[in-house]
Amino acid sequence: MESWSKEYENLLPRGTFIQGLAKLRDTLPNQIHAKFDEHVRCMVRDLSTEVGKMLHNLHEKKHSITQVQKVIRAFPSSLLCLNHKAWIPIQSCAQSVESVRFVPLLADEAMLYNVNGRNGRGGLKMKYSTIVHTPNVLQVLCQMKSMDKSSAVDRTYTEVLKILQSKKLLKSKDLNKYNLLHASCDIACKSRFEFLLKWNKKKLKENHCEEPFIHSTITSKTNGPGSFALTLSKTIKYFPRDLGLLFQMNDRKETTFDVAVQFYGKEKTFQIIKECIPASKKLPILHHVIRAVPEYLNDFAIRYPSSIYRRDENGRLFHHLALECGVSLLNNPMMILQMSDATVEECDPVTGLLPFMIAASSQENDLSTCYHLLRRSPSSIPPL
Known part of the structure; x- marks a missing residue:
């Protein structure tokens, strides 16, 4: 040395x-x-x-x-x-949980002596090699984990990040510049992920490497199902109206759900979804499904049967939206036949139309569906 x-x-x-x-x-x-x-x-x-x-x-x-x-x-x-x-x-200290607590001190002292330049923040921005995509010290602090993925290690590194933040050696702009949120998106780095997320929750809606952030947690070679589950649990918490971005689309018109099924298979994907969105959550899941992935409607309905009775943020019933999306006696007869009398007679609060009118105005309108719904609610026709 x-x-x-x-x-x-x-x-x-x-x-x-x-x-x-x-x-x-x-x-x-x-x-x-x-x-x-x-x-x-x-x-x-x-x-x-x-x-x-x-x-x-x-x-x-x-x-x-x-x-x-x-x-x-x-x-x-x-x-x-x-x-x-x-x-x-400082690079060596960042690599070990036994020495990482000294990182803020080394950065502070290095700033006094202008190590790695003032803009290098005392060595925190120094990369470990000249090879492309090699992480710097800040990135290592966000992604370092033990072999057994100990939560104690995660907590220690989180404490270090908090100290750096208090000293203004870790800044909000670093999240974008060094992709720190993505670096910490691992179940073994959960505490750090949550800490960084408090700075800018909207990062979850943004793109990472030209694809939605939540998609990148699935497609990244360094991540596993745990990263997707961690991200989905947070997006559900912060963006419940968007159903946790489960149906956010990429440039290829693929939803998050589609991408997850491609990588993990249908059963594993539903297992993760059920863990993050338990049936007890009163979310209009089927409203989102009928819009985004109607081919999986039955799969979701089996797992979230009570969702069919939920109303969305606009007060719409599921059947209002289903008819608007083209559900009919021809392609889903049981859904139409099982509509309650109250549903058949209730106007859609968004369009102001009765169910038979919604069916008639749908691009995929089916006269038999309109006729059936109209027969169920003859009183909805004003007298001549």
């Missing part, structure tokens, strides 16, 4: 250790200044290397924040000491 950044020379004079030696130098005769400087430079380099090694191997049970801060201020050049992977200490 003997590599150093080109900024090394600029950092040396600022450490408290070298400042103390500088005062001693002033008391010495001029003729020994050169020799003194030579020895000091070698000593500081060696000590800084040792401190750098320590910073790459910090452990919260072995080192304290105060201790680490003092040693950094004595040897600030240690912040730029590179390990065998060409990482600086």
Whole structure:
């Protein structure tokens, strides 16, 4: 561990250790200044290397924040000491739950000494390599997880993100610039995902890599069903009127549900949906289904039978919308035949039309359906 950044020379004079030696130098005769400087430079380099090694191997049970801060201020050049992977200490600390709590301190101290430039935020924006799509420290903090996907690890990293936010070292614009929400979209990073989501819930409705965010949680090679389930649970919470974006379309006119079925199969997809949208939730699910994926109407109706009696935010009954979407005696006779008398006689609050009128005005109107509904409600025809 003997590599150093080109900024090394600029950092040396600022450490408290070298400042103390500088005062001693002033008391010495001029003729020994050169020799003194030579020895000091070698000593500081060696000590800084040792401190750098320590910073790459910090452990919260072995080192304290105060201790680490003092040693950094004595040897600030240690912040730029590179390990065998060409990482600086803050990059190493972000990789381990035992050392991640030191990241805010290292970033703070690095800002004092302009490590990675002021705009680099003390190394937080530094990438781990020059390879395309290699993450930076902020991204690693959002996506790091243990092999057993421990929630304790997630909580620790969340605490670090909160500290960085309080120090203004983590900013809302980072969510977009570094795709932090997507980076944290994993069941093992649930706490971080929820924390970042509080900043901008609307991100869930936006695109990620040219497709809806919720679609990307399904199609991403790094994500699994848990990521989709996590996202759907949050979209249901924040956007219930949109049914959690379950039927949000991409440019190919595929809904979220369609994409999930393609990747996970129908049964697994419905299992996830049932977990995120239990039948106890009083949502007009079938209203959305008849519009977006009518071919799956029976599948949803079996799982959400009571939804057929719900009204949407406009007060519309499911049958009003079903007739508008072309449901008829020809393609779904049982749905028409099972309509209650009250439903047959109720006007649609949006169009002001009775059910038989909706059937007649549908693009796929069927006279037999209109006739049947009209016979069921003869009183709806005004007298001549």
